[in-house]
Amino acid sequence: GAVVSQHPSWVICKSGTSVKIECRSLDFQATTMFWYRQFPKQSLMLMATSNEGSKATYEQGVEKDKFLINHASLTLSTLTVTSAHPEDSSFYICSASYQGADYGYTFGSGTRLTVV
């Protein structure tokens, strides 16, 4: 089955530093990947749609200069949280569709970011 690998699974960083999260489709090509953020006891909220070879599409209210997305290949998308602050602490999850949206989405295992 389709697998999306996400790394790291957790990271702690200091305020003001940047953190990169990787999302890889292991056994399929993903022209589109999605990045979500989930706060405790809340639903997943779409942050941006990552398109291979083009600029990402950000949801309203998400700062594109703060959350840099790069989708340089058909199997890799990265999310970089720049100048991180404690309020950026959250659970970040990526996903992709293997057979098309009609067949559900495959999610990565998530990255717990803690900014101190």
Add this chain to the structure above:
Amino acid sequence: SQKIEQNSEALNIQEGKTATLTCNYTNYSPAYLQWYRQDPGRGPVFLLLIRENEKEKRKERLKVTFDTTLKQSLFHITASQPADSATYLCVLNTDKLIFGTGTRLQVFP
């Protein structure tokens, strides 16, 4: 805007019983609706998808219904097991995925 309501309270049931989770949504009915399972500290795992022209969909011990008149989907787990304990998310497909907050299911022996 489209909203999803899932029972935010935990559902506790005894092993072997059928668990029934409810998902209600507002506004227009999506072309299809999905259910996912999420364990603590993990990403969601796809379970079932049901289309608007389908009344019911089954997969092993899982059953999903979709009533576009009531704007409701029901998710059933028959012969529940402690391993079924998790949070179950109702997700609508519009131009993007809209997630409910989930219902936490606890199956005790």
